[in-house]
Each structure stands twice: as C-alpha cells, then as structure tokens.
Amino acid sequence: MAARSDGADMRERPRLSFDLDVDICVVGAGLAGLTVALEAARLGASVAVLEGRHVGWNASGHHLGTVMPGFALPIGELIARIGFEDSRELWSLSKQGADYVRANATEGLMPGIALSEGALEVSNVEAGEQLISRLQMLSEDFETDVEGWQVDRVRDQLKTDHYFHGVYHPKAFQIDGRKYVHGLAALARRAGARIFEDTPVVSIDASGIRKRIVTPSARLRASHIVLAGNIHLGEPLRRLSQTLLPVWRYAAVTAPLGERLTEVVTFQGSVTDTDGIDHFRIVEGDRLMWASPETTWAARPERFAGTITRRIRTVFPRLGTTEIAEVFGGAVGQTVHGMPQIGQLRRGLWVTSGFGRQGLNTSAMAGQLIARSILWGDERWRLFSPFELVWAGGPTGRVAGHLVGMWGRGSSAAAGALARYRERAQARERIREARLLEANRQAGTRPPRRPTPPVRPRPMRPRPPVPTNPGEGEGV
Ligand SMILES: Cc1cc2nc3c(=O)[nH]c(=O)nc-3n(C[C@H](O)[C@H](O)[C@H](O)COP(=O)(O)OP(=O)(O)OC[C@H]3O[C@@H](n4cnc5c(N)ncnc54)[C@H](O)[C@@H]3O)c2cc1C
Numbered sequence: 001m002a003a004r005s006d007g008a009d010m011r012e013r014p015r016l017s018f019d020l021d022v023d024i025c026v027v028g029a030g031l032a033g034l035t036v037a038l039e040a041a042r043l044g045a046s047v048a049v050l051e052g053r054h055v056g057w058n059a060s061g062h063h064l065g066t067v068m069p070g071f072a073l074p075i076g077e078l079i080a081r082i083g084f085e086d087s088r089e090l091w092s093l094s095k096q097g098a099d100y101v102r103a104n105a106t107e108g109l110m111p112g113i114a115l116s117e118g119a120l121e122v123s124n125v126e127a128g129e130q131l132i133s134r135l136q137m138l139s140e141d142f143e144t145d146v147e148g149w150q151v152d153r154v155r156d157q158l159k160t161d162h163y164f165h166g167v168y169h170p171k172a173f174q175i176d177g178r179k180y181v182h183g184l185a186a187l188a189r190r191a192g193a194r195i196f197e198d199t200p201v202v203s204i205d206a207s208g209i210r211k212r213i214v215t216p217s218a219r220l221r222a223s224h225i226v227l228a229g230n231i232h233l234g235e236p237l238r239r240l241s242q243t244l245l246p247v248w249r250y251a252a253v254t255a256p257l258g259e260r261l262t263e264v265v266t267f268q269g270s271v272t273d274t275d276g277i278d279h280f281r282i283v284e285g286d287r288l289m290w291a292s293p294e295t296t297w298a299a300r301p302e303r304f305a306g307t308i309t310r311r312i313r314t315v316f317p318r319l320g321t322t323e324i325a326e327v328f329g330g331a332v333g334q335t336v337h338g339m340p341q342i343g344q345l346r347r348g349l350w351v352t353s354g355f356g357r358q359g360l361n362t363s364a365m366a367g368q369l370i371a372r373s374i375l376w377g378d379e380r381w382r383l384f385s386p387f388e389l390v391w392a393g394g395p396t397g398r399v400a401g402h403l404v405g406m407w408g409r410g411s412s413a414a415a416g417a418l419a420r421y422r423e424r425a426q427a428r429e430r431i432r433e434a435r436l437l438e439a440n441r442q443a444g445t446r447p448p449r450r451p452t453p454p455v456r457p458r459p460m461r462p463r464p465p466v467p468t469n470p471g472e473g474e475g476v
Helices: 031-042 075-082 084-104 128-141 151-157 177-190 235-241 259-264 301-315 360-376 380-384 394-407 411-443
Strands: 020-027 047-050 116-122 147-149 166-174 194-196 203-205 211-214 219-227 245-254 270-273 279-283 287-291 324-334 341-346 349-353
Touching: 020 031, 020 211, 031 047, 031 177, 031 349, 031 360, 047 219, 075 084, 075 128, 084 166, 084 177, 084 360, 084 380, 116 151, 128 147, 128 166, 177 194, 203 235, 219 235, 245 301, 287 301, 301 324, 341 360, 341 380, 349 360, 360 380
Parallel strands: 020 047, 020 219, 047 194, 116 270, 219 349
Antiparallel strands: 116 166, 147 166, 203 211, 211 219, 245 287, 245 324, 270 279, 279 287, 341 349
16 A cells, blocks of 8 residues: 655756745645645736745645535534525535636646536435425525435445445535546646745745745745745744634545445445535445545545454445555645635735635635725625634644644544633633723723724734643543
C-alpha cells in the first residue's frame, strides 16, 4: 500500500526570485486561490499566485471530487441563522459554483478529468418524514433537482442494511480531484496568471494603497491581496488562521475488487451518509475510494488504511477484507459557524477560506465573487457578512474537539457541536462584557482595557479570542 503521489515532483516548480508589481497577489495555490487567479486573469488583471509548497499540495489535491450545491453547514441551520430569503440566495450562488466547476471540468479543457454523474445522500436511520420535508424544501424552495429514494431502492444499489432512505442528486457529479486542481492551474496560467511555487509568503503589509508582500527571496507590491492559505496561512495573518479549526481527513483506494464489488455496489456516483461519516464511490470500474472519519490531528495517511478497511467491512460485510492500494488526505479548515470565510478584511485585503469538507463548489463560487468584486464592483460577497471571523479555539480547542469526537457518533458532527458550543460561549461572553461595562459605568470605575469586537463587521475583522478554560468543550 502506498501514499498517493500528487505528481508534483515530476514538474519543475517556478519560484519567485525577483521583485514584482501586480494588480492582485493571491496567497495559496489550492482550489480557492487558483479560482480567484483564473477569474481575475480572465477579467484582465495582472495576477501572481504565491504557493509555499506546490499546486494542490494540501486538501485541494487530495479529495474525493464530489461536486454538489450547498455548504458544509446543513441547510436547516443556514435558514435558522440568516433567514429563508438570504439562504436561498446563498444556495443559488453555491449552485453556480458547482456549474462553474462543471464548465471547467471538460475532457477538452482538463484531459482525464473523468467526470461522472449523480450523488446519493443516504440516511443512517429510519427518517422517512424528515426526508420528505428535505426533498420538498430542496426542490420547491431551493430549485434543486432531487429525487427521494425509498429504502428498497437504496438497498437495491447498495447491498447493506446500514442505510435507509436516500436523496438522489442527479445533477451532482464527481471528477478526478488531482486533475482538477492542476487543470485549474493550467487554465490560470493560460489566462495570464503567474504561479510561483516553493514561495511561502512570510509577511504582508496591507496598510497602504499598494500593499507589500514579503517572501524569502523577493518582494511583491499589489493593489489587492487575496488570502487563500487555509489553515496553513501562518505568519502573514496568524489571527486569521486561528479562526479555523484544522480537521484532517484521509481517503483510501482499494485494490481492484472485481465482481465482488458489483455484487454489493451498483450505484456509480458518490455516496455520503447523513452522519458525515461515510463518503465513497467506485473508481476505475472496480475499486472503492473511501474517506475515513475526520480527526483533529495530523498523521501519516498510511495509518488510516486499517480504519478505512474496517469501516468498509462494517458497511458492506459481503465484501470481506479489502486490500488498500493507496491512501491520501489533507487538512480542511472548519469555521466555528460552518460557513466559508469570503470577504474583504480591509480595503484591498481579501479572504477566501474555511471551506471545510465541501470545497469544490464553494471555492469556485468564492473565486468568482472576489474577482468580480475587485474588478467589477460586484458586492454579492456581502451576503457572507453575517458569518463573522470567530476564533476557533487554539490547541485547547483542538484537543477538546478530538475528545468530543471520540464520544460522538462522528467526529465531524462533534466538531460541529463543539464549534456551536464555542459560538454560544462567545455570545455569552459578549453579554457578560456588556454587563461588566454597564456595571463599571454605574459604579464610575474604568473597565479593563480590551479591544471591543464589532457587532456586525462590514468589512470582516477577526474577533479577539474568547478566554478559554481547560474544560471548554467538555460540556457539549
Ligand atoms: C479526504 C478529503 C476529501 C474531500 N472530499 C471533498 C469532496 O468530495 N468534495 C468537496 O467539495 N470537497 C472535498 N474536500 C474538501 C476540499 O478538498 C477543501 O475544502 C478544499 O480543497 C480547500 O481548498 P483551499 O484552497 O481553501 O485550501 P488548501 O487546499 O489547503 O490550499 C491552500 C494552499 O495555500 C498554501 N499556503 C498556505 N499558507 C501559505 C503562505 N503563507 N504562503 C504561500 N502559500 C501558502 C498551502 O501550501 C496550500 O497549498 C475533501 C477534503 C479532504 C481532505
């Protein structure tokens, strides 16, 4: 069994070794950064992408390639947070993101992209009524093509008693993830963007009209900086990195399974379960590509082969033991509220990050929104303003996230619960501070000096950390 190579070693990587002046500097050559670069270059801007390692080094080159509308945050929670009308608009943007990927992911533009159609969301519990209301909402209110599948139909295509009802998305699709990120880079280069690899950004000064970007061997000046570094952004804006909870996910591809596989799985699209544990699909005719549950620590991908084999056997006992051919994975950035970070932090300083486990359509949508805002003044990114930058917990929060994950059914669900807990804690903290302020005002005493977080930041600004205590998260 091998860890997957991403083909990057076979290419020569151009580094930035001379000073440069551009309209837009993008930090990070993952899906998010490359989409902004491609769109901005197509609209006529001069663009430089600075990548600390190489194109698609992290999650963007190591994912399962399922493209669906929506966000990592479940739609019901989205509506509860921002209301029905704004949710509809965001959902529609997320559909446009999926359309954008489809338009790029053609054999003509990206040879070998291997696009296949359809995705099935399956329920781990008997939840027929919930399914019907979800179907109605998606098709009638959110104008999304969906079909409800009864238990029999699901089990006809997936021979397991693990799953019950299903929601079939005929317009969802899947692509070869590595081919897509390298294809995006090729399209961006062709449109005129310059991509420099092995070029980490070590600091930025975003205060002036012309912003300064420092790398180990050269400096850049740009009117706009787009931060697309996900959890690895680091020094250029550490407080921004701290608004993301890093979550690692690994996936394996089995050795060919021959007829054993066709006897138990005939569905050819992606399958995801409602608990966020299983995500799999058939690749190359008779292999399974299967993602492991999420973790909040990094490890060698090979370590997850056993976990994934066991998970496959639990869901499909008839497959018996499966041999794993390769394992790969990466870290995604999860926000406290579950929605991506898309917007302008200050004039000319942009962020596109925090896409979590659903990064293909969402980063495509974000890339278009940001490029069009910079070059055309399109202000639709402001729909994301209700989702502020909230501190995600630092090391304590991460460990707590993992512990909670071990108790819960799925660590992603638990991480979501932890995140929501933190958000509530943050709200409580704001109320506490307001009370303290009022008490100080009445007593005529000076309050302790602390930065006051804006209530509804436009533009977005990172919030100061919530004071933690070691037991944070344990009450979730
Ligand atoms: C196993 C797995 C399966 C997945 N499956 C799916 C799926 O089926 N469908 C889906 O929609 N999503 C999926 N995802 C999620 C998706 O892959 C991510 O949301 C997406 O790739 C995030 O892209 P990004 O560009 O924000 O981040 P990244 O891929 O992390 O890219 C950021 C880049 O920025 C660079 N960088 C960071 N800091 C600096 C700096 N200071 N200077 C220079 N460069 C810097 C990094 O080196 C990195 O290359 C999956 C993820 C994983 C791990």
